[in-house]
Amino acid sequence: MKLIEALQVxxxxxxxxxxxxxxxxxxxxxxxxxxxLTAHLQQRLSTARVxxxxxxxxxxxxxxRRAADGGARSAGLAVVIEWxxxxxxxxxxESGGWAPAVLDDVLxxxxxxxxxxxxxxxxxxxxxxxxxxxxxxxxxxxxxxxxQQASAFELQLRAALAQFAAALSSSPxxxxxxxxALATTSPMGDRLSVKSELATGLPYAQPHADAVAASxxxxxxxxxxxxxxVTDLDDTVWLGILGDxxxxxxxxxxxxxxxxxGLYQQFVASLADSGVLVAVATKNDESIxxxxxxxxxxxxxxxxxxxxxxxxxxxxKSIDAVLRAWNVGADSLVFVDDSPLExxxxxxxxxxxxxxxxxxxxxxxxxxxxxxxRDLFGRPALQxxxxxxxxxxxxAQAFEQSAGEQDDEAFAASLGxxxxxxxxxxxxxxRAFELINKTNQFNTxxxxxxxxxxxxxxxxADSLVMTVSYGDKFGSLGKIAVLTGTLESNRVxxxxxxxxxxxxxxxxxxxxxxxxxxxxxxxxxxxxxxxTARNTPAREFLASLVELPDGPGDVVISxxxxxxxxxxxxxxxxxxxxxxxxxG
Numbered sequence: 001m002k003l004i005e006a007l008q009v010x011x012x013x014x015x016x017x018x019x020x021x022x023x024x025x026x027x028x029x030x031x032x033x034x035x036x037l038t039a040h041l042q043q044r045l046s047t048a049r050v051x052x053x054x055x056x057x058x059x060x061x062x063x064x065r066r067a068a069d070g071g072a073r074s075a076g077l078a079v080v081i082e083w084x085x086x087x088x089x090x091x092x093x094e095s096g097g098w099a100p101a102v103l104d105d106v107l108x109x110x111x112x113x114x115x116x117x118x119x120x121x122x123x124x125x126x127x128x129x130x131x132x133x134x135x136x137x138x139x140x141x142x143x144x145x146x147x148q149q150a151s152a153f154e155l156q157l158r159a160a161l162a163q164f165a166a167a168l169s170s171s172p173x174x175x176x177x178x179x180x181a182l183a184t185t186s187p188m189g190d191r192l193s194v195k196s197e198l199a200t201g202l203p204y205a206q207p208h209a210d211a212v213a214a215s216x217x218x219x220x221x222x223x224x225x226x227x228x229x230v231t232d233l234d235d236t237v238w239l240g241i242l243g244d245x246x247x248x249x250x251x252x253x254x255x256x257x258x259x260x261x262g263l264y265q266q267f268v269a270s271l272a273d274s275g276v277l278v279a280v281a282t283k284n285d286e287s288i289x290x291x292x293x294x295x296x297x298x299x300x301x302x303x304x305x306x307x308x309x310x311x312x313x314x315x316x317k318s319i320d321a322v323l324r325a326w327n328v329g330a331d332s333l334v335f336v337d338d339s340p341l342e343x344x345x346x347x348x349x350x351x352x353x354x355x356x357x358x359x360x361x362x363x364x365x366x367x368x369x370x371x372x373x374r375d376l377f378g379r380p381a382l383q384x385x386x387x388x389x390x391x392x393x394x395x396a397q398a399f400e401q402s403a404g405e406q407d408d409e410a411f412a413a414s415l416g417x418x419x420x421x422x423x424x425x426x427x428x429x430x431r432a433f434e435l436i437n438k439t440n441q442f443n444t445x446x447x448x449x450x451x452x453x454x455x456x457x458x459x460x461a462d463s464l465v466m467t468v469s470y471g472d473k474f475g476s477l478g479k480i481a482v483l484t485g486t487l488e489s490n491r492v493x494x495x496x497x498x499x500x501x502x503x504x505x506x507x508x509x510x511x512x513x514x515x516x517x518x519x520x521x522x523x524x525x526x527x528x529x530x531x532t533a534r535n536t537p538a539r540e541f542l543a544s545l546v547e548l549p550d551g552p553g554d555v556v557i558s559x560x561x562x563x564x565x566x567x568x569x570x571x572x573x574x575x576x577x578x579x580x581x582x583x584g
Contacts, residue, residue, distance in 0.1 A: 001210050003032060006039035010050075018048040020450070022220065023067040023077040023128075027060035027085040029201030033209040037078060040217035057201060060085040061116055068124035075452045076129045076220035079121065080212065082203065083135050086110035090140060092197050098142040103153045106142070110157055114164040125173035129451040131219035133177040133212055134165055137192050137203060172381055172430065173451075175219040177212070186211035221450070224438050226354065226376045227332035228277035229268065230322050232315075233284065235338040236358045237265055237300060238292070242284055247292045252299070260366040264358070265299035267370050272304035276377050277326055279307055281318035281335075286310040315342045316349035327501040329440060329534065334376055336369075383431040383479075412507065413570045417472040419511045421519075422576040423465060432467050432482045439498035442481075442509070442537045445530035445552070447496050462486045468512055470503055477502055483512060491524040492516050497538070509541050510566050511573065517559050519575065525562075527555040 001009075022041055024034055034054050042050045053074075055063025060081065067077045084091025087109040089102065096102075124130050143151035168174045186208045197203040204212065234241045238250040239258035252261035272278045278300075282289060289310040293302040302308075307325050309318040315337065323330060330352040337343055338358040347355050354376065359365035437448050449457070457463050468481035481499035485492055499509060516525050530552035531539055542548055545557050545565050 001036060001039060001214070003035065003206060006035050006210075009039040009042050010035070013042050013049050016047075016049040019051045020045060020048045020075045021051045021053060021073060023074050024052055024054045024080070025060060025063035025067050025077060026055070026080045026082075027058055027063075028082060028197075028203055029057055030054050030080075031200060031202040031209075032206055033080070033202065033204060033213055036210045036213035037216055040214050041221060044217055044221040044223075061113075061120060064117070064120040064124055068120065068127060073452075074128040075450050076131065077124055078131050078133070078216040078220060079124075080133045080216070081117070081135055082137055083139060085117075086113040086135075090142065092140060092194060092203070093201065098140070100144050103143065107153065107156055107160070111160050114160055118164060118167055121168060121174060122171060125171050127455070128173075129220055130174045131177065131216045132168055132174060133182075133216060134161060134179070136179070136182065136186075136208070136212065138188060175380060177215045177219065182211055182215055185214075222380070225379045226276075226334050227328050227438075228279065228322070228326055228334070229271060229373070229377070230279045230281050230319060230333055230335045231268060232337040232339070232342065232358070233280060233282040233289065233292075235360050236336060237261060237268070237280075239360070242288055242292055247288065247295065250292060253297075260360065260363050262299055263370065264366065267373070269300045269304055271373070271377055272300075274377070274379075274382060278305050279309065279322045279325070280305050281309050281315050281322070283312055283315075284310045314345060314349075316346050319346055319350055319353065327441075327504075334373065336373075379434075381430055383434065409568060412568070415472040415474075415506070415570065417470065417506065417571045418574060419508060419571040420469040420574040420576065421512075421515050422467050422469070431479045432465065435479065435482045435500065436484070436496055436498055439500060440532070440534040441501050442497075442499040442504070442541070443532070443535045444494065444497040444527050444538050444542070446532040446535060447528075447530075449496075457484060460486075462488075464492065466512075468499070468508060470506065470508055472506070481508060481512065483516075487520060491522050491526055492520055494525060494527045497527065501537075504537060507567060507569055507571070511569055511571050513557065513562055514566065514569065515573065515575070517562065523559050525557045527557065529553060529555040 022037075024030055024037055026033070030037075034052055038050050038052045041052070053067075055066060060079075064077075064079060067074065082091075084094070087106045088094045089096040089098070089106055090110075121130055121132065139154060139157075141147070143153045145151040165176055169176050190205060191208040192203055193205040194203075196205070202209070231237060234250075238252050238261050239256065240250040242250055251258040252265055253259060268278055280289070286308075289308065290302070292298070293300075293305075293308075307322065309321055311318065315335075319330075319333070319335065322333070326332075330350045333350075334354045334356060335343070335346050335350075336356050336358050337346075338360050340357060343355045343357055346353060356369060356372070359369065433449065433451070433454050436454075440446070458465055464483070464485045464487055466483045467479050468483070469479050470477045470481075477500070480503040482496070483494055483498075484496045485494040497512075513525060516522070527542065529542060529548065531548075539548065542555055542557075545562060546555055548555060
């Protein structure tokens with residue numbers, strides 16, 4: 001982004017009525033860095049105007065502390081550390097001396113600074129999300145060795161930095177900018193502007209300021225990760241056309257000049273093990289594909305793939321089948337194929353699917369593709385439910401088959417279902433936040449939370465945050481629903497209510513309402529409702545209980561109306577911390 005483009009982005013949102021404050025803590029003069037950061041945040045936040053608060057020159061530690069004190073209203077804090085923030089002698093605007101005798105003292109000062117910064121960053125992260133950019137500039141020529149030799153001083157300083165960074169990354173609310181990713185857009189030799197540093201106090205060249213700002217904005221306002229990968233097989237998962245060369249003829253190793261396919265296999269397997277859904281769409285006979293997956297040396301095990309669609313129809317028809325099997329929107333998928341024709345056909349039928357060409361003849365491009373896919377599917381942390389997702393979808397087939405063989409009541413009674421409700425600390429995990437922000441179908445109004453909003457909601461004395469977990473004879477689904485709201489006199493007001501599509505047709509939504517009525521002894525549940533393009537399941541459920549407004553508004557469900565419309569419920573119900581909330 002150019003500076004003029006950043007200013008245009010900022011100007012275009014000046015008239016938005018709502019504002020969201022963010023903080024930027026640096027020890028140098030932020031100038032263009034602040035402008036670029038505001039613009040990149042603004043591009044990711046379309047519903048409100050970004051207001052960026054910056055601190056005082058030369059006081060990084062104090063700026064972080066002051067941001068923490070005001071963190072209750074901040075949507076996020078960006079912290080940029082440079083070498084001079086650890087010891088002013090590592091900067092270019094001081095003349096404190098670079099004699100060999102001072103090196104040990106600089107090291108000790110830097111280590112102490114890491115300790116103080118770690119304490120303040122931890123405190124800030126308890127109130128607002130924090131993104132940290134570690135020193136990105138070259139060190140000044142302070143050591144006595146030639147430039148080509150890494151000095152003991154530099155190695156010890158960088159070791160202390162690595163230890164500091166590792167400690168920061170262990171906190172779920174602190175995210176550290178990747179130096180590898182930053183280097184792809186801002187090479188080391190292009191980062192420092194000595195002229196700007198000496199004249200204004202900003203040490204960054206404009207392109208580097210933009211790159212740092214883009215990384216920080218990505219960490220503070222991350223995009224929702226994609227949910228599933230659909231991949232071709234021939235000349236993608238392996239080298240060769242399976243139908244022509246046979247099972248023994250396809251390859252994915254160095255010996256056959258096919259190592260890029262082996263790398264792709266192990267990468268896709270790692271995605272699957274991280275909770276990403278993986279499907280295959282290939283023009284092949286199913287029997288020979290299954291035989292290929294039985295090869296002992298394959299790095300993508302067959303059980304990581306669901307569904308496996310091997311047929312001679314169009315790839316877009318296979319995508320249709322995947323969407324039905326996973327019950328997700330097309331914008332949740334990434335499709336990878338080596339054929340530009342197949343890519344174009346899928347893109348024409350499913351324009352919301354992210355399509356990527358597998359560049360089988362360009363190893364450098366393959367590695368770049370893997371990095372890009374990691375960005376599309378990446379998430380800050382893994383949840384227990386990630387490991388359950390694939391199996392729950394497999395079990396859904398058995399669930400639907402069994403449901404079709406019995407009448408509704410007999411089937412519901414036969415499930416042996418357990419529904420578990422939790423509030424308070426038991427509900428305040430990242431899985432609940434993730435569900436709220438990625439669920440579209442059973443979502444009563446389509447609303448989302450920023451991380452700071454989520455933390456503020458949980459801190460409110462009158463708030464209710466409830467998670468719902470489910471299991472039956474077909475397996476555990478883990479946490480599959482979240483409800484947020486407030487406890488009022490004789491009613492519960494529901495602000496957000498979402499449920500995973502994997503949990504449909506199990507009467508969990510009915511059990512949730514009954515738990516609200518019974519636990520909190522209220523006569524009404526008021527749902528903040530708004531129709532969206534994708535929340536038909538939520539609309540249909542609410543409409544089965546009461547008449548819905550044509551547009552957004554409160555939906556009032558009385559206890560009597562609910563009991564009259566509620567079908568028989570056969571779940572065993574477990575409640576954690578609910579009664580304490582009701583009584584407290």
